[in-house]
């Protein structure tokens with residue numbers, strides 16, 4: 001299968017590409033992958049180092065908003081797996097415009113090219129954040145969209161655009177919505193890699209508000225396995241949840257990270273809560289489980305231990321990124 005992977009130099013996209021080329025997905029090895037990525041602050045060719053030079057990989061440095069490059073790379077593909085996005089909520093609070101242009105307009109540019117070139121399947125990667133916040137229970141795929149951050153609103157808009165191209169043009173699309181991911185190669189501005197790298201440097205870590213916000217943490221390899229199942233076996237025009245990790249409050253997660261890094265609570269600084277901070281996300285994954293036999297495989301303790309060990313051993317990957325992004329210590 002020839003697959004165009006947008007955002008393939010980012011955290012999750014690069015995991016998908018490495019797994020697709022090295023046989024770490026349910027569909028097995030043998031895919032030919034073209035990565036389209038414009039290498040924003042969070043995109044990093046070093047994330048593809050383990051597959052550099054692989055005969056199945058082509059890397060194109062380009063923007064999903066650029067119609068001509070998108071047209072060129074989409075021709076001849078069997079599928080598009082669309083990860084490229086601005087992905088950090090805090091950045092969307094500071095400036096929402098790149099979120100609208102990349103996440104909404106960029107998705108529409110890709111959809112038009114995929115339609116023009118009769119690409120077999122368009123697998124759109126989205127997030128549980130499109131539903132807003134839920135105090136109890138879990139969302140099923142038909143829950144109303146009620147995004148709260150500009151990031152979540154831009155992802156909700158892109159989901160609706162993808163589904164509209166199915167209904168209007170009969171395109172073969174799928175949408176996956178996943179919970180919070182963690183793992184190797186995660187840009188060190190997000191909570192787990194930020195806290196781990198700060199603690200490894202002996203710096204304090206910032207905990208938002210009362211620390212009671214709840215997230216479901218899923219290992220990135222399980223997310224990519226779910227995307228691969230949906231790409232190959234999901235029903236056209238359908239939304240599938242991917243989750244089933246471990247629900248933790250940010251305070252509980254902080255406790256686990258402190259223990260993993262051998263630090264105490266004196267290293268935690270309580271900071272003002274994020275504006276519009278959603279209290280809890282929770283996905284019902286009954287549909288992907290029943291239809292596609294999906295189950296997460298990586299337990300949180302083992303996944304977190306691997307992640308912390310990786311950051312400990314790979315300073316040369318994250319130190320320049322923190323400096324470049326101006327992440328204060």
Ligand code: NAD
Pocket residue numbers: 006007008009010011012013036037038039040041042043044062063064065082083084085086087088102106125126127128155177178179180181182187
């Ligand atoms: P990331 O920020 O690590 O990676 C995004 C990638 O997209 C980067 O390589 C970046 O260079 C590229 N990109 C951004 N704008 C682009 C543009 N205009 N043209 C081409 N490339 C562009 O993000 P991530 O955490 O890997 O997230 C990937 C996808 O998964 C996103 O769509 C996100 O909404 C979704 N998602 C993320 C999570 C999570 O926990 N991180 C959870 C659910 C869904």
